[in-house]
Amino acid sequence: MHLAFYDLKQHRGRFIATVFGVGLLFTIVLAMNGLYRGNIYEGLALINATNPDLWVVERYRGGPFNEQSTVPEFYHYSVKAIPGVEKASPFIYYTVERPIAGKSRHFSIIGYDVFGGLGGPQKIFAGRNIEHAHYEMVAHPKLGVHVGDRVPLGLHTYTVVGLTKEAISSDGEALVYLSLPDAQEVLYQRDDEEIRNQRERLLRTLSGQSYLSPNQADKLLAPLQSDTHIINAVLVRLKPGTNRAEVGRMIDKWLYLSAYSTEDELQLMLKGRLASMAKQLLLFRTLLLIISVVIVSLVVYTFTMEKIRSIAVMKLIGAPDRVIVRMVMEQSLLLTIGAFLFGLILIQNTYQMFPRTILRIPGDDLLTFGFNGWHSREYFRALARIENPACHGPGWMMEILRIEGLTKVFGSGRLEVRALQDINLSVSKGELVALLGPSGSGKTTLLLCISLILVPTAGKVVFGG
Numbered sequence: 001m002h003l004a005f006y007d008l009k010q011h012r013g014r015f016i017a018t019v020f021g022v023g024l025l026f027t028i029v030l031a032m033n034g035l036y037r038g039n040i041y042e043g044l045a046l047i048n049a050t051n052p053d054l055w056v057v058e059r060y061r062g063g064p065f066n067e068q069s070t071v072p073e074f075y076h077y078s079v080k081a082i083p084g085v086e087k088a089s090p091f092i093y094y095t096v097e098r099p100i101a102g103k104s105r106h107f108s109i110i111g112y113d114v115f116g117g118l119g120g121p122q123k124i125f126a127g128r129n130i131e132h133a134h135y136e137m138v139a140h141p142k143l144g145v146h147v148g149d150r151v152p153l154g155l156h157t158y159t160v161v162g163l164t165k166e167a168i169s170s171d172g173e174a175l176v177y178l179s180l181p182d183a184q185e186v187l188y189q190r191d192d193e194e195i196r197n198q199r200e201r202l203l204r205t206l207s208g209q210s211y212l213s214p215n216q217a218d219k220l221l222a223p224l225q226s227d228t229h230i231i232n233a234v235l236v237r238l239k240p241g242t243n244r245a246e247v248g249r250m251i252d253k254w255l256y257l258s259a260y261s262t263e264d265e266l267q268l269m270l271k272g273r274l275a276s277m278a279k280q281l282l283l284f285r286t287l288l289l290i291i292s293v294v295i296v297s298l299v300v301y302t303f304t305m306e307k308i309r310s311i312a313v314m315k316l317i318g319a320p321d322r323v324i325v326r327m328v329m330e331q332s333l334l335l336t337i338g339a340f341l342f343g344l345i346l347i348q349n350t351y352q353m354f355p356r357t358i359l360r361i362p363g364d365d366l367l368t369f370g371f372n373g374w375h376s377r378e379y380f381r382a383l384a385r386i387e388n389p390a391c392h393g394p395g396w397m398m399e400i401l402r403i404e405g406l407t408k409v410f411g412s413g414r415l416e417v418r419a420l421q422d423i424n425l426s427v428s429k430g431e432l433v434a435l436l437g438p439s440g441s442g443k444t445t446l447l448l449c450i451s452l453i454l455v456p457t458a459g460k461v462v463f464g465g
């Protein structure tokens with residue numbers, strides 16, 4: 001460790017810059033992980049939080065979130081009359097674009113029976129639940145409102161009585177809860193002038209009919225006004241021990257509606273609206289993970305390659321390979337861990353500022369680090385080959401010269417001189433090698449053999465394999 005730190009100290013600026021850069025890359029990978037999880041979480045949050053036994057919607061429609069479904073409001077009484085149903089509540093859900101505090105905001109409105117009906121907010125973390133039939137609102141803090149704020153919607157002003165965080169619309173936008181009549185009014189309410197105009201248009205059409213007197217036409221007008229007692233779904237709670245599928249079939253058959261379990265609704269959402277976005281995000285997430293691994297390994301590789309000269313000098317002064325390999329490994333590890341920690345701290349401190357939910361799962365962080373770490377391990381293994389001289393071939397350093405069992409004998413008989421005896425040597429590209437030895441030990445003879453000026457008595461000289 002001492003050596004690794006010492007070397008990093010020499011290149012402190014560069015090391016910090018690398019940790020910073022690679023750390024930012026890790027931040028993006030971790031954010032992408034969270035975005036992928038968050039997208040699914042947001043899409044399912046409302047269904048999970050509402051969680052009735054059955055969602056009853058317009059026949060053959062895909063439910064209140066995936067597809068528009070209109071059901072007359074009084075149908076919840078019919079559903080209530082089905083055997084096994086304990087509670088059947090009207091439910092309305094739609095998305096609006098309205099100015100809130102001077103800014104145009106996109107959010108979803110839920111209307112429910114505030115007097116004990118299903119589908120309302122479950123947990124209020126500030127203020128209270130809606131207790132009056134009109135002009136009260138519970139909102140998600142994402143809307144940017146506080147308890148006590150007065151929010152104009154349409155022709156009325158609503159007081160924020162409570163805040164809830166547990167659910168969010170499937171688009172990741174804020175949710176607003178209103179009483180059912182209020183929600184219907186916000187949805188269907190039209191301008192007074194527009195209503196007067198429409199009355200006049202209708203009246204003119206009716207007066208044009210020769211079989212109606214003006215008096216009759218005027219009387220007909222009222223029932224012709226459009227009905228706003230419309231809901232999107234009926235939420236059902238069953239009596240304990242009731243067969244859900246059976247009740248669903250009865251609702252299908254007798255009421256000409258479609259009934260889904262919460263599990264069905266989740267599947268509809270996952271396979272429908274969420275499917276393509278989830279796939280897209282998963283693809284990005286995988287790509288980013290691969291990119292991070294490639295970049296980290298390239299960084300570690302260049303970091304090591306830069307040191308090849310220092311490594312050669314270290315070898316020259318007699319440092320064992322083990323020490324050099326350890327230095328390189330420790331530095332790579334420090335770099336990877338440092339960058340990962342930097343990324344982790346950055347995302348941990350910023351993920352709540354993202355406009356969409358970033359759902360942090362420790363398993364994802366581990367996977368990201370593990371993937372990069374595992375890769376580094378493979379890389380370390382390749383590096384470790386220089387430790388073992390027997391392991392030649394395609395190692396991390398290219399071998400350019402190999403000498404095996406080189407022997408050179410001058411003369412014969414009494415004049416025989418064994419200048420070289422069984423010499424083995426391997427030299428890699430870029431490696432610095434010095435021949436040291438007393439006079440007469442065979443340095444010149446070796447060089448002459450290597451340069452093929454002398455023919456060796458035994459052994460091999462191999463260039464570039």
Ligand SMILES: Nc1ncnc2c1ncn2[C@@H]1O[C@H](COP(=O)(O)OP(=O)(O)OP(=O)(O)O)[C@@H](O)[C@H]1O
Nearest residue numbers: 410411417419437438439440441442443444445446
């Ligand atoms: N042509 C030759 N015939 C016989 N003996 C030789 C011949 N060339 C070298 N030798 C002997 O081989 C041995 C190695 O000699 P070499 O010249 O390789 O040594 P060296 O390590 O280069 O020495 P120095 O440091 O003095 O240059 C010596 O004992 C030398 O006398």
Ligand SMILES: [Mg+2]
Nearest residue numbers: 440443444445
């Ligand atoms: Mg010599």
